[in-house]
Amino acid sequence: MTTSSPEVLRETTQELQRPAATSITWVGHRHGLVGRIAAYVGLVLCVLLIGLPVYWMITGAFKTPQEVYAIPPTWIPLQPTLANFPKAWNSAPFERYYLNSLIVTIFGSGFEVFFAVTSAYAFAFLRFPGKSFVFLLLLAALMVPAQVTILPNYLTVARFGWINTYQGIIIPGASVAYGAFLLRQYYRTLPREIMDAAHVDGASHLRILLSVVTPLSKPAIVSFALLSIVAKWNEFLWPLIVTNTKDMRVLPIGIYWLMVEEGTIDWGVVMAGTLFVVLPVLIVFLYAQRYIVDGIAAGAVKG
Amino acid sequence: MLEKTLSRRTLLKGMTAGVGVMALAGCAAPVAPAAPQGQAAAPAAQALTLVLWSSFTGKNGEAETEVVRRFNESHSDIQIDYQFQGSYEETAQKVTAALQAGTAPDISLLSDVWWFKFYLNRALAPLDDLLEAEQVDLADYQDSLINEGVRQGVHYWIPFARSTPLFYYNKEKWAAAGLPDRGPKTWDEFMEWAPTLVEMEGSEMKTAAFSHPDGASYIAWLFQPVTWQWGGKYSDPDFTMHMTDELTVAAGQFYKDTVHTYKWARPTKDMGADFIGGLTAAAMMSTGSMGGIKANAQFEFGTAFLPEKDNFGCCTGGAGLAILARTPAEKQPAAMTYVAFASSPEIQSFWAQNTGYMPVRKSVLDLPEMQAYFEEFPQFKTAVEQLPLTQPQDSARVFVPNGDQIIGKGLERITVQSEEVATVFAEVQATLESEAQPVVEALRAIEG
Numbered sequence: 132m133t134t135s136s137p138e139v140l141r142e143t144t145q146e147l148q149r150p151a152a153t154s155i156t157w158v159g160h161r162h163g164l165v166g167r168i169a170a171y172v173g174l175v176l177c178v179l180l181i182g183l184p185v186y187w188m189i190t191g192a193f194k195t196p197q198e199v200y201a202i203p204p205t206w207i208p209l210q211p212t213l214a215n216f217p218k219a220w221n222s223a224p225f226e227r228y229y230l231n232s233l234i235v236t237i238f239g240s241g242f243e244v245f246f247a248v249t250s251a252y253a254f255a256f257l258r259f260p261g262k263s264f265v266f267l268l269l270l271a272a273l274m275v276p277a278q279v280t281i282l283p284n285y286l287t288v289a290r291f292g293w294i295n296t297y298q299g300i301i302i303p304g305a306s307v308a309y310g311a312f313l314l315r316q317y318y319r320t321l322p323r324e325i326m327d328a329a330h331v332d333g334a335s336h337l338r339i340l341l342s343v344v345t346p347l348s349k350p351a352i353v354s355f356a357l358l359s360i361v362a363k364w365n366e367f368l369w370p371l372i373v374t375n376t377k378d379m380r381v382l383p384i385g386i387y388w389l390m391v392e393e394g395t396i397d398w399g400v401v402m403a404g405t406l407f408v409v410l411p412v413l414i415v416f417l418y419a420q421r422y423i424v425d426g427i428a429a430g431a432v433k434g
Numbered sequence: 435m436l437e438k439t440l441s442r443r444t445l446l447k448g449m450t451a452g453v454g455v456m457a458l459a460g461c462a463a464p465v466a467p468a469a470p471q472g473q474a475a476a477p478a479a480q481a482l483t484l485v486l487w488s489s490f491t492g493k494n495g496e497a498e499t500e501v502v503r504r505f506n507e508s509h510s511d512i513q514i515d516y517q518f519q520g521s522y523e524e525t526a527q528k529v530t531a532a533l534q535a536g537t538a539p540d541i542s543l544l545s546d547v548w549w550f551k552f553y554l555n556r557a558l559a560p561l562d563d564l565l566e567a568e569q570v571d572l573a574d575y576q577d578s579l580i581n582e583g584v585r586q587g588v589h590y591w592i593p594f595a596r597s598t599p600l601f602y603y604n605k606e607k608w609a610a611a612g613l614p615d616r617g618p619k620t621w622d623e624f625m626e627w628a629p630t631l632v633e634m635e636g637s638e639m640k641t642a643a644f645s646h647p648d649g650a651s652y653i654a655w656l657f658q659p660v661t662w663q664w665g666g667k668y669s670d671p672d673f674t675m676h677m678t679d680e681l682t683v684a685a686g687q688f689y690k691d692t693v694h695t696y697k698w699a700r701p702t703k704d705m706g707a708d709f710i711g712g713l714t715a716a717a718m719m720s721t722g723s724m725g726g727i728k729a730n731a732q733f734e735f736g737t738a739f740l741p742e743k744d745n746f747g748c749c750t751g752g753a754g755l756a757i758l759a760r761t762p763a764e765k766q767p768a769a770m771t772y773v774a775f776a777s778s779p780e781i782q783s784f785w786a787q788n789t790g791y792m793p794v795r796k797s798v799l800d801l802p803e804m805q806a807y808f809e810e811f812p813q814f815k816t817a818v819e820q821l822p823l824t825q826p827q828d829s830a831r832v833f834v835p836n837g838d839q840i841i842g843k844g845l846e847r848i849t850v851q852s853e854e855v856a857t858v859f860a861e862v863q864a865t866l867e868s869e870a871q872p873v874v875e876a877l878r879a880i881e882g
Contacts, residue, residue: 199730202711282531285532286531286535289532289537368524371520371524371528372527372528372531375485375519376515387520388492388495389492391491391493396492397492397726
């Protein structure tokens with residue numbers, strides 16, 4: 132709403148300047164055309180680059196084993212088959228994996244987002260002794276490759292007796308330095324005056340976080356939550372290591388089970404299984420996307 | 435080390451590896467201390483529950499699940515809790531971590547390049563007393579397979595899922611080139627055949643006569659027999675390296691020439707897919723690939739012994755079972771009961787037919803069901819007939835940490851990048867020697 136006035140203003144100025152600007156806009160227009168073509172070429176390339184493997188995965192799920200291995204490869208399944216789906220579904224307890232993946236992702240990402248939102252608030256707005264030291268520690272944690280932490284995490288989890296449990300899968304990844312860092316950087320771009328105004332109105336820190344900072348940071352938080360959800364949903368190595376029995380395993384391990392060592396992989400079945408894994412994330416993405424776009428738009432018109 | 439192997443793992447095995455356990459619910463023995471849910475009639479109160487870690491996925495995983503199910507059904511006093519732990523590498527890493535955490539299994543499947551590391555850490559139980567108590571007929575195991583798991587006369591690693599390289603050829607392409615329906619007896623013979631098998635499309639080679647895998651697909655394993663055929667070797671059992679020996683280099687030169695001089699072979703990422711797709715007329719591949727090729731190839735294929743040069747040479751690969759040293763003494767005999775069962779002729783017959791792994795027992799070959807299977811699947815018979823001629827691999831590949839990849843990357847530089855063989859092998863030798871140093875020292879501490 133506040134945005135309408137500058138736009139009106141701009142239109143008015145443009146109208147006033149129009150006669151003088153005509154000759155220039157012709158050149159500008161041509162530039163725009165070239166630029167636009169370049170942009171579209173880039174766009175198409177990007178779509179191909181990202182979309183082709185996805186397309187290949189989807190069509191692969193409908194191909195017979197013979198067709199998967201056919202050379203030259205076929206772009207559209209010649210003898211489309213649905214047989215891969217029940218085959219993949221029945222070769223492992225996928226319904227159990229779905230449940231486990233849901234539990235691990237909801238709680239894992241929930242904790243991760245919660246800790247990121249709250250600790251980023253502390254780093255951005257609170258004053259406390261040793262703050263810069265703690266923040267340095269956080270940055271240091273960012274630099275540690277995940278693989279390095281696997282063994283110590285395993286030993287710790289084993290000592291707690293958490294091997295083969297949900298908390299064993301979830302807790303070690305419940306708080307990740309990355310999220311706190313990302314959101315802190317975003318929070319710092321928020322106008323300080325709003326926070327001060329809230330303070331003056333007597334809002335507590337919790338109130339400011341919930342009613343001021345979080346709504347303003349929605350795009351950043353949603354983006355981070357999405358990244359977190361995808362990461363938890365697709366995580367393979369840690370759940371594999373920390374669980375032992377099939378009733379505790381998650382979806383990516385189910386896909387892995389469809390592969391064959393020292394043999395010929397039935398790619399159609401693997402691709403069908405991969406679709407099981409990808410679809411829910413895709414839906415979440417499509418749903419969450421508008422919040423990101425909303426947020427970006429809201430930010431863009433503010434100035 | 436963990437980090438290194440993990441990334442290697444993810445890279446190279448992400449696509450090919452696997453092992454599994456979770457397919458069938460039928461066998462589910464309960465986790466941890468609860469009473470096993472065997473048959474209702476079983477005196478469950480007495481049953482010992484043992485944990486087995488393994489690495490088979492897909493149809494192989496289902497077959498192993500069935501092996502465990504049969505065991506649990508026929509042994510009321512012992513129940514095996516079978517747990518899938520990822521690929522060979524992931525399983526080994528988990529065992530490493532679990533040994534430190536005190537959560538290791540009683541029995542574990544370990545691959546040819548992994549069991550030795552656990553032996554070096556004194557993590558494996560010596561098996562001879564247990565074998566004797568279980569009255570296992572060691573003479574009935576294929577010699578090259580059982581001997582690979584012996585150190586200083588003591589058995590530590592019992593063969594279970596073993597494979598060998600084999601020569602595969604596309605019969606249609608053979609016929610089109612007017613070649614006799616058999617594999618080449620020697621590499622010299624194949625040198626004559628190969629040019630007739632190549633199909634060109636313009637200046638591009640459409641169908642190659644032969645293909646080489648990359649390092650990630652274990653080229654070092656498939657090149658091992660070629661070194662022997664030329665009279666060379668990677669190394670001696672005492673870790674003296676022989677990569678720079680004249681004959682080893684000559685074998686490497688041959689690999690390079692097939693691609694860059696004779697131009698009838700090419701390096702590829704996925705030999706199985708190339709063979710099935712008709713992009714290569716022949717290839718050396720694992721016996722374990724046979725089932726998939728049979729299911730997917732749209733043409734008749736034949737199998738043959740590996741071609742000879744100055745000698746015949748063929749190695750083995752795959753995985754075996756070991757009992758962890760920390761398994762309580764009262765549980766170890768039960769663990770051996772399972773190991774003996776899994777490598778028994780009856781189970782090995784079932785296992786080989788369902789997975790394509792080589793039966794590890796000699797007497798399997800006389801079983802009627804195996805004979806019937808040979809009738810139906812003569813390509814498999816060739817593989818089994820080649821088995822007695824195999825020998826254990828050189829220490830450089832299987833006992834040196836990451837030795838397989840060190841040699842494999844070197845071979846890639848030759849076949850793909852056309853680098854000078856002698857130079858590359860000299861570098862590989864130097865790397866192998868420095869990597870072997872800690873192993874040699876650890877061995878001296880253990881074996882004197």
